[in-house]
Amino acid sequence: MLVLAAAAALPACSTTRASDASDLVDAGAAVPGLRLDMRYAGSDNFVGMPVRGYEAPRCLLLRPAAEALAAVARDLQSDGYALQVFDCYRPQRAVGHFVEWARGPDDPTSKQRPYPDVDKSALLGDYIAETSGHSRGLTLDLTLARCEAGACAPIDMGTPFDFFDERAHTDSPRITAQQRANRERLRDAMVRHGFRNYPLEWWHYTLDRGEPQPPLLDVPVR
Template sequence: MNRKRTVFKGMSLLALILSFGCKEVVVNKNPKEDVEKLIEIKDSVKILKAKKEEVPKSNLKSLDGLADTLFVRLADYSDDFVYDLRYATENNFLKAKVYDCAECYTRVKTARALLLANKEFMDKGFKIKFFDCYRPNDVQYKMWAIVPNPQYVANPVKGSIHNKGGAVDITLTTLDGEELDMGTDFDFFGKRAYHDNWDLPKNILDNRLLLKETMEKHGFWSIRTEWWHYNLGAASNDKVANFKWDCD
């Protein structure tokens, strides 16, 4: 019995040796190198994991499912606009600050059209820059008290499309933020700001045409005397609003 067990053990050992016969067995003579390599691999995994966690998640909201007449803050839905909201400063024709803080709100349907227009502008190397957006009717009354002239300020009793959340005052910038030359500053009230004034340098006319044609393509219409003003046609019949945003 003992002899049989010895033979069996011998055969098992032989099989084990034969199983490694075709393989190169490497014996690391320096275990410290193995430990260092393991530490290096572990650190690499940590770095990769940290980089993955550092990727910021977009906090932008979606307009999907929102009612067309709801007021929304454009900055919550895109990082690709530029802002210089003049009526929140004294740098305007009124020479007065009439907004408590600078925010750009519109109705949802206006926001949708602006996002599409801006995408087309960006494909061509430009961005929309806002001077004014939705304007609460109370602010319209403030403006009227300063300049009670319907040639420059809409009568607040009737209101303007700005008060409906369907009008914006805009220009274009390069993707780096440099304003295109439109011939005049915002709120310049004179013939040089008219759309039908062709007595201007070609680059100015080209810039205005780019702005006008693209905005009209996305449902907006312009007014003859102000190259910066655009109304969304679909907002014309909306009600004058007095929605006010919070200022932090």
């Protein structure tokens, strides 16, 4: 976990290998109380290994997304909540890694956690696409953590992150009233500051800036 006070000026990202990545900033150093749980930099994810392009567990975003996320975090702090991110900017090479995995052979043992009721071949499309808004630096995956007496813990959203199933749909009828209220708390806070939710994934939000869209990037996360 990396917790720093929100700064008026966001720090530039040090991963600039090309000029088109110069606007990426380190949200972990700009969003108050942000908790980092960057799944693709390690093995706790649906492919079971570090994903190509993730060389450090950092949350990088375009500056407008980082600033909007900081506003969300400040709103939630007064109610005793913090944001916990699973993924932010995603290099295009990582998207390619996901597609390769989805096209590979199924493993009945490894499917139980991320997609127990879905055929692996059905993941391409709605869940795993050949291009991703994450690669534009305006999309992130996150949840809420409840903070009491200096300790924070993720709240119950009804499914884990990256659970490919109808129960992960934001408005799924197959979750409890409390789980639905938790999802709505996150959604209300994000929408208030310009983010929109992807309805098939309760954790997935994109800053809505309209057109034109920023370019897809393939700079490693370092």
